[in-house]
Amino acid sequence: MPNIDWDQLKTAEQIAEEERRARVPAQISRAQGRAILGLRGLTPGVEAYIAQITDQEEAMWADLAWNHTSSWNRYGSPFLTKAATALGLTESALDEMFIAGEQITI
Template identity: 80%
Template sequence: MPNIDWGQLKTAEQIADDERRARVPAEISRAQGRAILGLRDLTAGVEAYFASITDKEEAMWADLAWNHTSTWRRFDSPFLQGAARALSLSEEDLDEMFIAAAQIVI
């Protein structure tokens, strides 16, 4: 009888999330990210999101992410999550944009 590690078992939802993450680039360059936003006509929305940030520290982090990082991380970036919420982008929208952005050669 096989030895089963019950702690390693995953739900169907967890398996689907793992499969989705495997298809989506974990990061893209800032230039690729800004390019896909421009191609999707979303740049003004991101800039409006920045203008709406009133917390000084949050505004600093957003500025660093927008203007000074070399890469944007898909799955753990507070900047990306905040901007996505402001633009009403779903997780699927973000995945698709990262996949498309990764194909952009600058």
């Protein structure tokens, strides 16, 4: 009888999450990200979100992410998370945008 490591078992939700993350690029270039936002008509919404930030430190991080980074990370980016929430984007919409953005050649 095989030895079963019960700590390694995963729920259907965990498996689905891992499969979803495997399909989505973890990173795209800032140019690709801005291009896909522009193609989807979302650039004005992002700019409006950034303009309304009143906390100086948060505004600095948003400016760096929007204007000065070389790449955008799909997971773990506070700016991306906050901007997506402000735009009303779902996790699946963000995933789809990263997938589409990765296909853009500039």
